[in-house]
Amino acid sequence: MDAIANRIPTVLDYLRYATGQDQQFAQASQQPFILRQGQPPAWSDANLHQSAWEQNPELYALCSIASMVPHPQRQRILFQILKASHTSLTPEVRHTLERVSNILLAILPTEQVLTIFLALRRERANHKHTSRAILRYILNHPNLAELAVGRRPTLVDCLEHALGRNVARACAKAETNPTYIQRHLLKWAKDPAQVKEIFPALYQKGKRAKSTSAPEQLTSQFAQRLEPAVPRPTTVTATNRGDISATLVHLYRGGISVELRQALENYVVQAAETLPKFDGKLALVLDASASTRGYGEREFCNISQSVALKLVLKQCCSNLQVYTVGDRNEIPIPSGSTDLAGALLDALESQPDMVAIVSDGYENAYPGDLARVAATLPQAGIQTPVVFCHSKFTKSDDLTWRRPATNLPQLEFWHQDDFEPLMVSLLALADGKASETSLKEYLLRKIGNRELREQGTGNRE
Amino acid sequence: MDCKELVPRAFDLSAYEFGMPQQSGSLTVVPIFGRDWDLPNPKNKDQNQFTGPLSGLKLNRVVGYGNVELSNPATSGVAIVPLHIGYIQDQAQNHALCRSAFIAAGQTLLFEDACCVQQSQGGYLEGREQWFFILPLQLRWEALQIRGQKSYSKLWNGISHLNTQFDLPSRGHLEQIVTRQRAVLTQYQSRLELLENQIGALFLIGDKLAGIEIAPTSAYFQEMWMPLVCFCYGTAAMFFEKKVVRQNQTPLPFEASNLTELREQLAKSRDRFQEKVQDHLQNTPKEKFEIQEEERFLSLHLKTALGNNFAGQFVENDGQLAYASLFAKPEYLAQK
Numbered sequence: 134m135d136a137i138a139n140r141i142p143t144v145l146d147y148l149r150y151a152t153g154q155d156q157q158f159a160q161a162s163q164q165p166f167i168l169r170q171g172q173p174p175a176w177s178d179a180n181l182h183q184s185a186w187e188q189n190p191e192l193y194a195l196c197s198i199a200s201m202v203p204h205p206q207r208q209r210i211l212f213q214i215l216k217a218s219h220t221s222l223t224p225e226v227r228h229t230l231e232r233v234s235n236i237l238l239a240i241l242p243t244e245q246v247l248t249i250f251l252a253l254r255r256e257r258a259n260h261k262h263t264s265r266a267i268l269r270y271i272l273n274h275p276n277l278a279e280l281a282v283g284r285r286p287t288l289v290d291c292l293e294h295a296l297g298r299n300v301a302r303a304c305a306k307a308e309t310n311p312t313y314i315q316r317h318l319l320k321w322a323k324d325p326a327q328v329k330e331i332f333p334a335l336y337q338k339g340k341r342a343k344s345t346s347a348p349e350q351l352t353s354q355f356a357q358r359l360e361p362a363v364p365r366p367t368t369v370t371a372t373n374r375g376d377i378s379a380t381l382v383h384l385y386r387g388g389i390s391v392e393l394r395q396a397l398e399n400y401v402v403q404a405a406e407t408l409p410k411f412d413g414k415l416a417l418v419l420d421a422s423a424s425t426r427g428y429g430e431r432e433f434c435n436i437s438q439s440v441a442l443k444l445v446l447k448q449c450c451s452n453l454q455v456y457t458v459g460d461r462n463e464i465p466i467p468s469g470s471t472d473l474a475g476a477l478l479d480a481l482e483s484q485p486d487m488v489a490i491v492s493d494g495y496e497n498a499y500p501g502d503l504a505r506v507a508a509t510l511p512q513a514g515i516q517t518p519v520v521f522c523h524s525k526f527t528k529s530d531d532l533t534w535r536r537p538a539t540n541l542p543q544l545e546f547w548h549q550d551d552f553e554p555l556m557v558s559l560l561a562l563a564d565g566k567a568s569e570t571s572l573k574e575y576l577l578r579k580i581g582n583r584e585l586r587e588q589g590t591g592n593r594e
Numbered sequence: 595m596d597c598k599e600l601v602p603r604a605f606d607l608s609a610y611e612f613g614m615p616q617q618s619g620s621l622t623v624v625p626i627f628g629r630d631w632d633l634p635n636p637k638n639k640d641q642n643q644f645t646g647p648l649s650g651l652k653l654n655r656v657v658g659y660g661n662v663e664l665s666n667p668a669t670s671g672v673a674i675v676p677l678h679i680g681y682i683q684d685q686a687q688n689h690a691l692c693r694s695a696f697i698a699a700g701q702t703l704l705f706e707d708a709c710c711v712q713q714s715q716g717g718y719l720e721g722r723e724q725w726f727f728i729l730p731l732q733l734r735w736e737a738l739q740i741r742g743q744k745s746y747s748k749l750w751n752g753i754s755h756l757n758t759q760f761d762l763p764s765r766g767h768l769e770q771i772v773t774r775q776r777a778v779l780t781q782y783q784s785r786l787e788l789l790e791n792q793i794g795a796l797f798l799i800g801d802k803l804a805g806i807e808i809a810p811t812s813a814y815f816q817e818m819w820m821p822l823v824c825f826c827y828g829t830a831a832m833f834f835e836k837k838v839v840r841q842n843q844t845p846l847p848f849e850a851s852n853l854t855e856l857r858e859q860l861a862k863s864r865d866r867f868q869e870k871v872q873d874h875l876q877n878t879p880k881e882k883f884e885i886q887e888e889e890r891f892l893s894l895h896l897k898t899a900l901g902n903n904f905a906g907q908f909v910e911n912d913g914q915l916a917y918a919s920l921f922a923k924p925e926y927l928a929q930k
Binding site for chain 2: 422424427428468469471474475482493495498499502504505506507508514515531538540
């Protein structure tokens with residue numbers, strides 16, 4: 134964020150912030166969206182959101198679909214989308230914004246969505262897409278009956294904001310023409326009969342329907358997952374950290390069967406299909422030094438996961454150049470000491486768009502050199518982003534002695550499922566048009582896949 | 595690196611070459627390359643002259659407290675028992691040896707001068723699952739001095755003292771360090787990397803030479819690497835690192851304005867680092883060792899070297915160095 138202090142923040146700046154890659158602001162991005170009584174919403178990063186929205190509203194909205202963006206940030210993005218006017222946007226962008234809003238409304242807890250709706254009311258944001266979103270969400274909420282009891286004033290405020298006070302109150306009256314109610318209210322409901330019954334009750338202050346759930350329960354229970362839950366192993370072994378590294382571990386341990394080789398290729402292709410593509414020039418410094426071999430039950434685990442990432446990147450990046458520290462075979466045998474600084478300089482000579490250093494973090498040949506070289510790059514006129522990617526055995530590896538350059542952005546991975554957030558983060562750090570295009574393509578693909586899943590199941594996860 | 599003029603000068607290290615130093619925290623390692631006594635020999639092509647301490651040497655059992663029985667089950671080759679080897683096993687009292695020895699192929703040897711390193715644990719070590727270590731550097735001088743003494747509790751005071759240095763209960767339990775700190779200590783084998791064909795290493799703690807370890811073969815040294823770097827020198831380095839608070843210093847940039855200059859300055863900086871390590875080695879005080887012969891096995895001679903600041907044991911084969919384990923005394927390392 135320091136680097137962007139003197140310029141207008143981009144969407145990629147925002148994505149780095151939202152995913153906690155700016156250590157200084159990691160906590161700020163997690164802070165809740167607060168709405169105090171009688172006051173406008175409080176969100177300290179409003180300017181950053183506004184700037185990202187103004188520069189590229191479509192990509193900004195899509196950022197909320199990245200798996201590692203926290204809910205408080207998704208809440209802000211939803212607020213920004215619903216608050217802003219869409220009139221100057223192209224139909225294609227408007228369509229994307231609607232798809233993103235639909236997903237955010239489905240995955241955010243009801244409590245957070247209602248806070249957004251109330252904030253929109255305070256901000257007097259009443260665009261057509263805003264009203265539409267509020268009405269569709271509330272009138273089709275699976276717990277509408279309970280909400281009408283537990284959050285009655287909130288619902289009245291939100292619905293009156295969306296419909297207009299007079300229209301809403303007219304719809305609640307028994308003597309109102311049914312055609313009027315249909316045109317203004319019921320057309321948004323999938324179950325008009327239920328809405329017809331519940332809506333008037335919102336205005337009968339003394340009369341309360343019975344609710345079986347406590348208010349806090351019914352506002353938290355309705356929230357889908359962005360993606361199907363994929364549980365991580367509680368006990369990590371050499372071969373339960375993803376199919377690619379598991380197959381590599383077997384190959385490293387001496388398995389030479391054709392089946393293993395074929396399976397490896399298939400697993401890599403399968404994994405790459407679900408990951409972002411990058412058309413820029415990526416230089417990968419791959420640490421295959423002796424320490425990446427590991428020992429005991431973890432032998433070959435570290436190098437296997439690093440090589441797994443390399444193989445996937447080869448599929449996903451049209452211009453990948455690999456600089457191996459140690460053995461240079463396709464599947465390197467760990468050997469030698471770790472000179473990361475020298476390899477980084479070799480990588481920079483080729484003028485890539487980005488350098489990713491994948492290492493276990495043990496820099497023992499001339500320790501400290503990587504940090505010094507990284508510190509020198511700006512004054513040497515090198516603006517190429519350099520990222521340090523920690524290859525770990527488990528999430529909780531002790532990295533005390535494994536951070537050779539804390540002045541570089543740090544990413545971590547230990548499971549194959551970490552490749553997706555890692556690659557999204559790399560794209561965010563790479564900056565430039567190529568990464569924006571890659572991110573947009575990937576996140577749109579992700580939305581499409583989710584919509585297909587929804588259509589396939591026909592119900593909520 | 596040119597380290598051939600190193601102390602202790604009683605040894606001819608001209609046959610060895612020294613690699614690029616590696617450093618992590620307070621521990622620096624200078625890899626040694628040189629004669630591998632098991633490389634193909636036209637006279638006996640298929641025979642190993644030396645068996646490794648892990649693959650060739652077996653702990654049979656502990657006959658009674660302080661009595662450890664080792665064997666060399668190989669059909670050929672002699673086992674040089676590493677100086678200050680110790681064995682850890684669950685549910686049994688861990689033991690360590692105070693001296694090196696030769697064990698011929700097929701031979702079983704009882705060490706009656708072993709020391710128990712786990713004061714209040716019952717049970718004898720057996721041949722089942724076990725792992726070995728080398729005594730922490732801080733205990734080696736005391737252990738060497740009491741070689742030959744039959745008393746299983748003879749190292750308990752030293753272990754208690756070491757434990758108090760780590761703020762641990764004052765007991766003769768070495769496992770308080772080598773087992774409970776295992777997760778930290780074993781990181782040293784990754785923090786510092788064994789290189790291909792490496793046959794030995796110089797270990798420095800801070801700016802002082804702390805030990806010279808040379809094995810008869812690279813395979814032997816490979817098996818010694820973890821016990822040495824983690825438990826022997828790692829324990830000493832861990833103590834040193836415990837005293838020195840790590841500061842997250844801002845890295846100092848090179849004065850370079852382009853990549854070519856950066857490369858040049860990096861190379862110069864690395865030369866300076868090598869020179870610094872070499873200076874540390876050359877600042878080691880000159881030693882005059884008292885040499886005592888301990889054992890013979892055909893052309894192999896096991897000797898003990900006792901100096902002012904360093905001590906240890908070494909093996910010569912027809913007058914040429916085949917094994918050495920020489921370490922700094924605690925008083926020397928404590929000097930400022």
